[in-house]
Amino acid sequence: MYALPVGIVFLCVATITVALRLYTRLRLVRKPGWDDLLIVVSLATDIVFFAFLVIESQNGLAENEADLPPEVVRRQLKALWITIPLYNLTLTLTKLSLIFLYRRLFPTHTYRILLILTLIFVIITGLWMVLSTLLFCIPINAFWDTSLPRTCLPEDVVWCLNAAFQITTDLILVVLPLPILAKLNLPKRQKAALLVIFALGFFVCATSIIRLTTIVRLLRDPDFTSGNGLAATWSFIESAVAITCACLPPLRPLLVRVFPKLIPSRMRSYHNNRDNKESRSNSNNNNNNNNKAEEAGLQQLPSRPPTISKSRTRKSISRRGTRNEDLDFLAVYG
Structure with missing residues (x-):
């Protein structure tokens, strides 16, 4: 069954990236969030999701339902009932992690309001997706035991809506x-790195869309156990x-250490002297922005704290803010 080897490969990649992220945040930056x-x-x-995917595979996943004993089909459906809310919970937690990371990277007031609204939307939809699949049928065991009298949500509506x-x-x-x-003024290499990072985000969207097509095919397939393999x-x-x-954006401090030639010379000199500068800045209240970036594990470029007098125009303040954002992103994405 192709589900297991494919799952092992992707789980190993995810585990490695999380391990590298933890090493970066705990050993290099030493300020996890x-x-x-x-x-x-x-x-x-x-990982628990994958464990129950293994149980599904051991009980006829992607095989013809007519060739399977009823007890085997029930065990597969029982494992499926657990994997669906686990899938939704995993993605919800991942998106919450991204939102908390964004809050540190983009400290502007307007953006933080947008992030709070996004946070509320992700939590509400996440709770709905987990509960609607966990309590899909009443009683719950009617999901895998079709002989019981039951009241179930329409699977086509719930599964497609959740997708x-x-x-x-x-x-x-x-x-x-x-x-x-769009406001950043970065060298071509830094812009290319930005494009790669966010192109990977669209890759997640692409996998979501592909999964939705497999769900639609599954709903139309009269042989559920056979069609469920791809979904x-x-x-x-x-x-x-x-x-x-x-996990990719927080890995930047590690990349600075491992691939120094990929980092601009001024960035390399900064990271080489970061520990000394960090100790000198602990008592300086004007370095709040740098502290926020270090808490996120994404160091900023050294820059003198801007002092803006009342006589400066709004336009000059705007340019100063844009410049600071440029420095933040240089430090994060390089």
């Missing part, structure tokens, strides 16, 4: 930083890819 905790919990739920929520929140989290990115595989691919992509 809520986004790190959320991504670790997300990986844990994804639409996943795709929508994916797109929101990819598009949300674009207005800020289950793409569900796990989507969750693992989302975790992997969410």
Whole structure:
């Protein structure tokens, strides 16, 4: 069955990226945040998701239902009932991790309001997706035991609606930083790195859309156990890819150490002297922006704190803010 080898590959990649992220935040930066905790919990739920995917595979996943004993089909459906809310929970936790990371990268007031609204939307839709699949049938065991009298939600509506929520929140989290990115004045190499990072976000959206097509095919397939193989595989691919992509931006300090030639000379000199500058800045209240960036594990370029007098025009203040944002993104994405 192709679900297991494919799942193992993507789970290993996700686990490695999370491990590298933790090494970066705990050993190099030494200031982990809520986004790190959320991504670790997300990986844990994804591992449990894979464990029940193994159980599905051992009980006739992607095989013809007519060739399977009724008890085997029930065991597969019971494992499926657990994997669906785990899939939704994994993606919700991953998106919450991204939101908390964005809050540190983009400290502007307007953007933070947008992030709070996005946070509320992700939490509400996440709760709906988990509960609607966990309590899909009443009684619960009627999901895998069709002989019981039951009241169930319409599977075509719930599954397609939940997939639409996943795709929508994916797109929101990819598009949300674009207005800020459009204002950045970066060298070509830094812009290319930005494009790669956010192109990977669109790759998560693509996997969500592909999964939705497999769900539609499954709903039309009279042989559920046979059609479920492809849908289950793409569900796990989507969750693992989302975790992997969410871990890439915080890896920048590690890349500075491992691939110094890829980093501009002024960035290399900064990171080589970061520890000394960090100790001198602990008592300086004017370095709040640098402290915020270090808490996120994404160091900023050294810059003198801007002092803006009342006589300066609004236009000059705007230019100063744009310059600071440029420095933030140089430090993050290089």
